[in-house]
Amino acid sequence: MAEIENILSRLEKVFKSVKLKHVIVGGIAVIHYGHIRGTQDIDIIIEDDNSKFPQFLNLLKSFDFDVLDNQFYLGYQENTQVSIFDKKSYLRLDVKVAHKSRELEVLNNAIQQKLMGHDLCIAPLEYVLLGKIMYMGKIDDIPDSELLEYQDIFDFLTIFHLNKKKINMKFLSKKVEEIGLNSTFKRLLAIKM
Amino acid sequence: MDLEASKKDSNYISRKELYLIRKEKLLKEIQSAKRLMVKDVEPLRIADEFIHGMFKLMEDGITRRNPNLSKKEIDKKIREILTFTEKIKKNRIRGKDHWQK
Numbered sequence: 457m458a459e460i461e462n463i464l465s466r467l468e469k470v471f472k473s474v475k476l477k478h479v480i481v482g483g484i485a486v487i488h489y490g491h492i493r494g495t496q497d498i499d500i501i502i503e504d505d506n507s508k509f510p511q512f513l514n515l516l517k518s519f520d521f522d523v524l525d526n527q528f529y530l531g532y533q534e535n536t537q538v539s540i541f542d543k544k545s546y547l548r549l550d551v552k553v554a555h556k557s558r559e560l561e562v563l564n565n566a567i568q569q570k571l572m573g574h575d576l577c578i579a580p581l582e583y584v585l586l587g588k589i590m591y592m593g594k595i596d597d598i599p600d601s602e603l604l605e606y607q608d609i610f611d612f613l614t615i616f617h618l619n620k621k622k623i624n625m626k627f628l629s630k631k632v633e634e635i636g637l638n639s640t641f642k643r644l645l646a647i648k649m
Numbered sequence: 650m651d652l653e654a655s656k657k658d659s660n661y662i663s664r665k666e667l668y669l670i671r672k673e674k675l676l677k678e679i680q681s682a683k684r685l686m687v688k689d690v691e692p693l694r695i696a697d698e699f700i701h702g703m704f705k706l707m708e709d710g711i712t713r714r715n716p717n718l719s720k721k722e723i724d725k726k727i728r729e730i731l732t733f734t735e736k737i738k739k740n741r742i743r744g745k746d747h748w749q750k
Binding site: 458459460461464484487488489490491492493494495496541545546547571572599600601602603604605610613614617618647649 | 664665667668671672675676678679682683685686691692693694695696697698699700701703704707724727728731734735
């Protein structure tokens with residue numbers, strides 16, 4: 457029982473010991489902001505500090521994560537996400553070392569929160585929404601009738617309407633403009649709920 | 650029977666109807682999430698129970714269909730299924746490459 461809580465509890469201990477900057481993004485962040493849905497992974501972005509990686513990997517191992525050092529370092533070199541399976545559940549960690557500017561930005565703006573009672577850093581709401589827009593990309597070619605078939609669009613609309621009053625719209629609009637996805641944002645806002 | 654009549658008789662659902670069904674579902678999700686917020690229930694806690702139930706169902710289903718499998722073999726099978734679904738999901742993702750084209 458309580459696979460997610462169990463993992464979050466272990467991660468709290470890992471990050472407390474290694475003092476590596478981290479931020480939880482993806483499905484867990486979407487759920488945290490109110491959209492209850494399934495997920496198979498816990499997406500984490502960590503800071504690029506390779507002096508701390510050996511300790512980080514050893515801690516993960518000692519907390520029952522199935523870490524393959526070679527795979528982690530290969531992912532680090534190739535700038536890709538590394539999957540680390542949990543020995544205690546069917547969930548996995550998808551770890552990405554921050555290289556790209558958008559990854560560094562979300563890492564530097566992470567907020568420390570209690571997730572199921574555990575102190576961890578999570579992406580602010582605006583960054584979760586921005587991430588969804590980025591992964592949707594341009595949606596001009598999708599007919600209205602098909603829009604809600606996409607998980608990212610469904611996620612976006614749910615957490616957007618759920619947290620409408622709390623969103624810093626000025627900031628979000630500015631960020632959307634920076635990534636050149638204004639038309640996507642406008643189209644999402646035009647869906648009347 | 651003409652096409653219209655056969656359409657009426659079949660289970661055909663138009664794209665527009667599907668959109669409205671999905672929109673209704675989205676609205677219900679927002680409403681139920683709002684209710685939980687008022688009750689101060691942590692969404693992660695509910696998702697955790699839901700995900701636990703999902704894995705349990707998978708385990709039960711595989712065990713029933715393959716009564717001879719050991720716990721280790723069932724675990725392996727579940728991981729294979731999860732990896733496979735993830736692969737399908739990745740192929741479907743629109744993402745950055747898509748909008749940069």
